[in-house]
Amino acid sequence: xxxxxxxxxxxxxxxxxxxxxxxxxxxxxxxxxxxxxxxxxxxxxxxxxxxxxxxxxxxxxxxxxxxxxxxxxxxxxxxxxxxxxxxxxxxxxxxxxxxxxxxxxxxxxx
Amino acid sequence: xxxxxxxxxxxxxxxxxxxxxxxxxxxxxxxxxxxxxxxxxxxxxxxxxxxxxxxxxxxxxxxxxxxxxxxxxxxxxxxxxxxxxxxxxxxxxxxxxxxxxxxxxxxxxxxxxx
Numbered sequence: 001x002x003x004x005x006x007x008x009x010x011x012x013x014x015x016x017x018x019x020x021x022x023x024x025x026x027x028x029x030x031x032x033x034x035x036x037x038x039x040x041x042x043x044x045x046x047x048x049x050x051x052x053x054x055x056x057x058x059x060x061x062x063x064x065x066x067x068x069x070x071x072x073x074x075x076x077x078x079x080x081x082x083x084x085x086x087x088x089x090x091x092x093x094x095x096x097x098x099x100x101x102x103x104x105x106x107x108x109x110x
Numbered sequence: 111x112x113x114x115x116x117x118x119x120x121x122x123x124x125x126x127x128x129x130x131x132x133x134x135x136x137x138x139x140x141x142x143x144x145x146x147x148x149x150x151x152x153x154x155x156x157x158x159x160x161x162x163x164x165x166x167x168x169x170x171x172x173x174x175x176x177x178x179x180x181x182x183x184x185x186x187x188x189x190x191x192x193x194x195x196x197x198x199x200x201x202x203x204x205x206x207x208x209x210x211x212x213x214x215x216x217x218x219x220x221x222x223x224x
Contacts, residue, residue, distance in 0.1 A: 044200070100154070
C-alpha cells in the first residue's frame with residue numbers, strides 16, 4: 001500500500017491561510033488523494049479528494065503537484081473550529097480501504 | 111438527522127464479558143465499515159460489508175464478529191473482551207467500495223475494558 005508522510009503538527013493564526021503538506025512519493029497512477037480531518041472526540045470527516053487536477057470545495061482546496069508525489073491541503077482562512085488532525089490518504093479506486101497515517105495536528109491560535 | 115449513528119457512545123465492561131456495538135446509516139449507502147482507533151490514535155480498518163456481504167476482514171481476532179442484517183446496519187459483537195480491546199470504535203459508510211467515494215463516519219463508541 002502506498003504511504004503518505006505528513007508533519008506531526010502545525011500551527012496557524014486564526015483568519016490566516018494554512019497549507020498542510022503531504023508527501024506520497026510511491027503513489028501509483030490510479031491512486032486518488034483523499035483528505036480527512038478528525039476534530040476532538042469526533043469521527044473522521046471527509047474534506048476533499050483529487051486525482052491529478054487541483055480541486056476546490058466549500059471546505060478547502062487541494063493542490064496536487066504535477067508529478068503527483070506530493071499534495072497540499074489549503075484552508076483559506078483558518079478558524080478555531082478547524083483545529084483537528086488532518087489525514088492525507090491514498091486510495092486505489094479498486095480497493096476497499098483507507099490506510100490512515102499519523103496525520104498532522106493543526107493548532108489554530110486566536 | 112444523524113447520517114451514521116452508533117450505540118452506545120460509551121461502554122465500560124469487565125474482561126471476559128461479551129458486548130455488542132450497533133451502527134446504522136440513513137444515507138442509502140451499500141458499504142459499511144468498522145474501524146478501531148487505539149490509544150495512540152491510529153485508525154485501522156477491521157471489517158467492511160458491501161450489500162450485507164463481508165468484503166474486508168483484516169487480521170482481527172475471531173472474538174470479533176460483524177453482522178449486517180441489512181444494508182443500513184452493521185453491528186459488531188465482541189466475545190471474551192480483553193484489556194487490549196479498549197479503544198474507540200468507529201463505524202463508517204460509503205456509496206461503494208469501488209471508485210473513490212468518500213466515507214462518512216459515525217461519532218464513535220468508546221469501549222473501556224477493566
